[in-house]
Amino acid sequence: MSFAERMLKIDRRIIFVVIALCTLLPLLYPVGLPIKISQEVRGVYDHIESLPERSVILLSLDFDPASKPELYPQAVAILRHAFKKNLRVVAMTLWVSGTGMADELLTKVANESGKQRGADYVFLGWSPGGTAVIINMGQDLYNAFPSDYGSKPTKGQPVLEGVNSLKDVTYAVSLGAGNPGVEAWYVFGKDKYKFELGGGCTGVMAPGLYPLLRSGQINGLIGGLRGAAEYESLIGQKGRAVAGMDAQSATHVAIIVLVALCNMFYFTLRRQARQQGSQS
Amino acid sequence: MRSLAAALLAERRVSARRGWEGENRELFEHPVEMNVVMGPMISNRGRRWDLFRLVIFIYACLAGLVPSLGWAEGMLLRPANVQAFDTPNDGGESLTVNWAPGPLDSPDARYQVLLGDAGATDAASLKVIAEFPAQTRLVKDLKGPWWTRTAERNWHQFVIRNGKGVALKDGTAYTVTVAVLKGEERMVGPLLQAAPTPNWFNWNLVNNLVLTLIFGGVVFFSIAQAKRRDIFLRRIPGLDAVDEAIGRATELGKPILYLTGAHDMSDPSTIAAAVILGRVAKKTAAYETELLVPHRDPITMAVCQEITKQAYLEAGKPDLFKEDSNFFITSDQFSYTAAVDGIMLRKQPAANFFMGSYFAEALLLTETGASTGAIQIAGTDSDHQLPFFVTTCDYTLIGEELYAASAYLSREPVQLGTLRGQDIGKAMILSVIAIGILLATLGVATQAAWPQYFLDFFKDVK
Amino acid sequence: MIFLRRQMPLLITMITGLIFAGQYYVPHPASEQLLTSATKWLQIIGGFALVLGVTSLFQVHAAKIRRKEAGWGYSMVLYAGMLGTMAVGWWANGKESVEGVSTAFGWVYNFMMVPLQGTMFAILAFFIASAAYRSFRARSREAAVLLIAAVIVMMGRVPLGEYLVPISGDISQWILNVLNASVRRAILIGVSLGAVALSFKIIFGVERSYLGGGKE
Numbered sequence: 001m002s003f004a005e006r007m008l009k010i011d012r013r014i015i016f017v018v019i020a021l022c023t024l025l026p027l028l029y030p031v032g033l034p035i036k037i038s039q040e041v042r043g044v045y046d047h048i049e050s051l052p053e054r055s056v057i058l059l060s061l062d063f064d065p066a067s068k069p070e071l072y073p074q075a076v077a078i079l080r081h082a083f084k085k086n087l088r089v090v091a092m093t094l095w096v097s098g099t100g101m102a103d104e105l106l107t108k109v110a111n112e113s114g115k116q117r118g119a120d121y122v123f124l125g126w127s128p129g130g131t132a133v134i135i136n137m138g139q140d141l142y143n144a145f146p147s148d149y150g151s152k153p154t155k156g157q158p159v160l161e162g163v164n165s166l167k168d169v170t171y172a173v174s175l176g177a178g179n180p181g182v183e184a185w186y187v188f189g190k191d192k193y194k195f196e197l198g199g200g201c202t203g204v205m206a207p208g209l210y211p212l213l214r215s216g217q218i219n220g221l222i223g224g225l226r227g228a229a230e231y232e233s234l235i236g237q238k239g240r241a242v243a244g245m246d247a248q249s250a251t252h253v254a255i256i257v258l259v260a261l262c263n264m265f266y267f268t269l270r271r272q273a274r275q276q277g278s279q280s
Numbered sequence: 281m282r283s284l285a286a287a288l289l290a291e292r293r294v295s296a297r298r299g300w301e302g303e304n305r306e307l308f309e310h311p312v313e314m315n316v317v318m319g320p321m322i323s324n325r326g327r328r329w330d331l332f333r334l335v336i337f338i339y340a341c342l343a344g345l346v347p348s349l350g351w352a353e354g355m356l357l358r359p360a361n362v363q364a365f366d367t368p369n370d371g372g373e374s375l376t377v378n379w380a381p382g383p384l385d386s387p388d389a390r391y392q393v394l395l396g397d398a399g400a401t402d403a404a405s406l407k408v409i410a411e412f413p414a415q416t417r418l419v420k421d422l423k424g425p426w427w428t429r430t431a432e433r434n435w436h437q438f439v440i441r442n443g444k445g446v447a448l449k450d451g452t453a454y455t456v457t458v459a460v461l462k463g464e465e466r467m468v469g470p471l472l473q474a475a476p477t478p479n480w481f482n483w484n485l486v487n488n489l490v491l492t493l494i495f496g497g498v499v500f501f502s503i504a505q506a507k508r509r510d511i512f513l514r515r516i517p518g519l520d521a522v523d524e525a526i527g528r529a530t531e532l533g534k535p536i537l538y539l540t541g542a543h544d545m546s547d548p549s550t551i552a553a554a555v556i557l558g559r560v561a562k563k564t565a566a567y568e569t570e571l572l573v574p575h576r577d578p579i580t581m582a583v584c585q586e587i588t589k590q591a592y593l594e595a596g597k598p599d600l601f602k603e604d605s606n607f608f609i610t611s612d613q614f615s616y617t618a619a620v621d622g623i624m625l626r627k628q629p630a631a632n633f634f635m636g637s638y639f640a641e642a643l644l645l646t647e648t649g650a651s652t653g654a655i656q657i658a659g660t661d662s663d664h665q666l667p668f669f670v671t672t673c674d675y676t677l678i679g680e681e682l683y684a685a686s687a688y689l690s691r692e693p694v695q696l697g698t699l700r701g702q703d704i705g706k707a708m709i710l711s712v713i714a715i716g717i718l719l720a721t722l723g724v725a726t727q728a729a730w731p732q733y734f735l736d737f738f739k740d741v742k
Numbered sequence: 743m744i745f746l747r748r749q750m751p752l753l754i755t756m757i758t759g760l761i762f763a764g765q766y767y768v769p770h771p772a773s774e775q776l777l778t779s780a781t782k783w784l785q786i787i788g789g790f791a792l793v794l795g796v797t798s799l800f801q802v803h804a805a806k807i808r809r810k811e812a813g814w815g816y817s818m819v820l821y822a823g824m825l826g827t828m829a830v831g832w833w834a835n836g837k838e839s840v841e842g843v844s845t846a847f848g849w850v851y852n853f854m855m856v857p858l859q860g861t862m863f864a865i866l867a868f869f870i871a872s873a874a875y876r877s878f879r880a881r882s883r884e885a886a887v888l889l890i891a892a893v894i895v896m897m898g899r900v901p902l903g904e905y906l907v908p909i910s911g912d913i914s915q916w917i918l919n920v921l922n923a924s925v926r927r928a929i930l931i932g933v934s935l936g937a938v939a940l941s942f943k944i945i946f947g948v949e950r951s952y953l954g955g956g957k958e
Binding site for chain 3: 010012015016018019020023033034035036038039064065066067068069097099100101103104107128129132135136139143203204206207208210211213214226245246248249250251252253254255256258259261262263266267
Binding site for chain 2: 766767768769770771773774787788791792793794795796798799801802805812813816858859862863865866869870872873874876877878926929930931932933935936937938939940941942943944946948949951952953
């Protein structure tokens with residue numbers, strides 16, 4: 001077996017070690033490379049920035065702990081921005097396994113911004129039905145969520161004053177790791193009940209949502225950790241995402257090097273095979 | 281002459297600031313049509329000056345100059361041709377106001393929309409529900425198609441909806457009007473009555489209905505055609521490999537793993553996956569190969585159990601059917617993935633089928649499958665996961681090929697006809713895209729306006 | 743019986759299919775109310791379906807334990823995990839925390855589910871690298887184009903890539919916005935037409951294999 005052949009059949013655990021090191025080392029020794037802001041992320045930021053005080057922003061945290069590394073920093077950045085702008089935040093989730101995490105994150109950022117539950121923000125929690133919940137909220141928010149996550153009746157909470165359904169929401173942002181997520185909020189929410197919608201998703205899903213972005217079905221898109229880092233830079237509060245960008249940079253470069261090496265070995269093998277073919 | 285007429289009428293114009301404060305204090309004196317003309321007469325200035333102005337004014341009236349003088353440049357006029365009515369094509373609780381563009385629609389002028397209870401005769405009793413620059417809220421800026429427009433393209437339109445301080449009730453009449461503001465001045469339009477009512481058909485969507493019906497017609501026509509004559513179907517290598525995969529599993533004495541995706545039975549991709557499962561199950565029954573179908577949705581599991589049972593019956597091997605070949609794991613994404621990966625590593629299936637919709641679990645499943653050396657066939661409409669399937673599977677059905685799969689495997693006229701119908705639909709869409717590109721290019725190249733009319737037509741009909 | 747098994751489901755499918763296809767075009771509150779009621783029915787049926795799923799899960803693993811099949815110990819872990827979580831869930835009334843204090847259910851959620859799910863998702867990064875190394879080869883011209891595009895996008899999406907090749911950011915944005923979006927639209931058009939055609943066939947009873955039956 002030639003060297004190229006051996007390299008192509010390398011034990012995948014070696015690749016795993018390379019990736020682990022490329023992730024770990026930059027986290028331990030951060031470099032802090034500058035981050036360029038994209039138009040997609042600016043779309044969400046600018047819209048929130050343009051909202052008048054006490055406008056209602058709906059944040060649907062449609063992800064579970066699995067997508068926490070990418071979507072949690074996005075949620076933190078958006079919440080910090082919304083609270084800084086003194087907007088009323090209505091948070092919820094369509095993923096049952098994300099309920100506890102969403103509540104914890106909302107409480108943490110609200111406490112840090114000095115906001116009151118019930119007056120400045122509310123966490124509606126989770127309701128069964130997936131996309132059906134969006135339709136029900138479009139009809140009557142209080143019917144879909146008679147009580148919030150803390151079992152307090154939603155009707156009468158100052159944060160929901162003047163909000164009866166999705167039609168009364170000024171801006172909605174879905175941070176989705178799959179289905180139901182951004183697409184479901186467009187199809188069953190925005191298209192039917194006419195409110196402005198922004199999105200956030202994992203890095204893997206982002207290219208799939210570009211058609212929605214280009215056609216104006218969503219007015220901005222925060223894609224993966226990179227998007228979160230851009231948003232953190234925009235609000236001037238650098239956090240987990242910016243810290244993680246160095247690790248992501250190193251991992252991307254490592255994958256590029258691996259792909260280049262594998263192609264080099266592949267072409268070496270092919271040339272060898274051709275030479276052998278011409279000799280025989 | 282013009283400036284004189286403006287000066288004559290200016291006295292009667294109510295200052296916007298003063299008027300608004302007056303409204304708040306219930307002192308606002310709203311304009312009355314006749315008094316606009318008589319206004320100069322009740323000026324506070326000297327009587328002689330007033331008399332002089334009156335003579336000039338009467339002279340101007342007699343000379344027929346009032347309209348041109350009245351609509352003079354820099355002059356603020358009441359919003360003209362104001363119409364208020366129930367918003368058409370909606371679920372009720374909404375009113376629409378249209379009015380003609382004014383001669384002073386400039387960036388520094390603003391419009392206000394006022395709303396109050398029925399029977400209100402005083403603008404002071406109305407509430408300002410919206411205020412915006414005078415050059416905005418034009419009919420042409422709205423997204424609605426041309427066939428439901430209620431005014432000219434350059435007219436103003438404002439839709440009053442519930443929420444944000446407005447609570448309209450169906451069947452109840454309201455008083456609506458529009459006011460124009462410029463600097464210190466404010467003019468209020470006529471007070472109109474309108475009542476919101478819900479509608480039974482949304483004519484904005486009639487294009488959608490017509491296109492869907494046409495497409496449905498094409499599909500059924502194609503099915504009828506397919507029953508009469510053969511239809512050519514291009515090769516789909518991924519489906520040719522199904523037999524090979526099942527054969528290989530039989531030779532090795534290993535099971536076949538079939539996944540139906542992340543969605544439930546309401547998703548067409550899951551239905552397509554279930555339909556293909558029927559064909560695969562029929563072959564596994566014929567070859568007497570073990571079939572494993574782990575599920576994420578209990579209803580999909582129940583449906584697939586029936587499909588598999590029927591397939592074994594049709595293959596003449598009902599005794600080989602196992603109730604637990606279809607089993608539920610969990611609806612949680614990564615718990616399911618971990619369980620299926622475990623099955624792959626323990627049972628070492630010879631062939632893995634990934635049909636339906638997938639998310640981040642796609643690569644975790646297919647890469648584990650690849651590491652066991654199984655032959656892997658994927659079919660998905662989850663375009664965001666296609667790169668992973670293409671990289672790690674032996675064959676991948678891309679997008680609609682998943683829907684075409686059942687036609688390819690069964691060769692039934694109904695299925696083949698549907699495919700032909702889809703192709704005709706695609707050809708129609710492609711033709712419109714091509715014509716649109718041509719027209720847009722012509723419009724830019726020749727600077728002509730006519731291509732835009734066609735493009736607007738396509739845009740509305742789409 | 744045949745009517746109940748064959749014609750009846752087809753009839754229900756046709757009637758409800760047509761009603762809810764029509765519902766999209768009717769903005770009247772009565773139509774919206776119909777949709778809300780139907781979605782609630784779906785939620786209720788979904789709840790009962792979960793019982794079906796859990797029963798299947800219990801049966802499959804009970805059989806494994808009874809027959810002492812290979813890996814039956816995992817089935818025991820499944821039973822312990824499921825029953826244990828259900829017990830603490832009931833105990834905590836389904837809440838992870840009460841007034842900021844974590845419950846036993848919250849402990850299970852935060853210290854078992856969160857790290858386990860995070861681990862599964864994190865494996866993705868390793869699998870992407872290994873899959874790329876194993877399969878991402880320029881075997882043909884098309885594959886070479888794909889490879890170059892992938893490298894540019896990977897460079898352009900991270901600060902280090904933009905730092906090393908400054909133009910990569912703009913090119914990757916162009917690839918995502920123009921090439922990627924247009925290709926995805928093309929796939930979407932095909933998928934949507936396929937979905938509409940399948941829906942027509944199901945509504946009008948032309949496609950009935952999903953009901954678990956062959957030809958009449």
